[in-house]
Amino acid sequence: MVHLREMPDHLREALINQELPEYGDTPWVTPKPLDECRVALISTAGLHRREDDPFTPGAGDYRIIPDDYDMGDLVMSHLSTNFDRSGFYQDVNTSFPIDRLHELAEEGVIGSVASRHFSFMGATPPTVMEPIARDLAGVLKADNVDAVALVPV
């Protein structure tokens, strides 16, 4: 396994102890009860539809993943070579739990699944990401999304 604890020491230390941006106080919004929430997924795995442009270095943009898209055609063009991809090859849900989210909606754990999900390519500098993320919040509201689950890679 390419687990953190099995990475070469100097690389693991560099990853864990990298300088992180400051985001200030933690904001807090009280959501609806979970079983009434319409939930969207946001991934930072560099996922997109096969027909979309791949991600490019330094990109802060995102790709839309419509909920009714055939997830078998979802591809990953994240630039990093430093995380496991074999799990994603075998099962999309290893990094993008779309089937699990639908099951939780069917079971009534969450209210419903949003009509669109989103993917960024992670490790984007905050100055680049902030305006895009704030704009995305408006898009989510327009789709009546009550909560998002953020899934890193």
Place this chain on the structure above:
Amino acid sequence: MGGLAHYLEDEGIPTTQIALIRKHAEEIKPPRALAVPFELGRPLGAPNEPEFQRRVLRDCLDLLERESGPVLEDFPDDPPGADVEQEGWACPVNFAAPVEDVSDQELLEQTLLQEIALLKPWYEESKQSRGGRTNYGISGKAPEEIPAFLASLVVNREDTPSPFGDEKPVHLAFKQMADDIRYYYMESAIARPDGRVTDLDIGNWLWGETTLGKVLVEIRNWAMESEHPGFKALAPTAMVPTHQRHRTIHG
């Protein structure tokens, strides 16, 4: 990831998230985070383990019911199979030893073409076993179009023209075609159902036992010292995985 949570929550969207590196969540303090003890690339733990994946997602979503935050909780369990000893995973195809003479462009190209041809039936079988799913296709080039370009990059370095002409700079062409061909090899390598195979197993084979690995290491070796801004930017972290960098000159 935690930054996105800050911005979205600040705009009024409640967020919850999975955290693969606990220390980062401790420092960034997103509103709600579930720290998981999984390897990078597998935020839900393991492939084809729906029950386990559902528990992870459920626990992550349950954080939305906490009354105040920031919330940082731990998922308690290692992924299924984490304690199983690997039993000698092997690629379905045995290759000859990687090419020794990397100055012979024609030999490199022909050897790569041969590797691709040998893998092809396994790639197709692997793809079929996943209902036609493949990550191949980022670059827009067929596998057989890639060896000539990679062989030229080993020998002619930055002077190699982009196969896309003015449409795509040469370093991006390299990144996308190199990733595509790695996907091709890796997907072929997991054709035989094994379930527990990881990037490390496949990486040890691809980077240690194939001519493709040798070619990509050679390109990384010169790219680390290149003045070409595109290659220079990609070389440190976007060419060779951490667990295989010991094969390169610069580590």
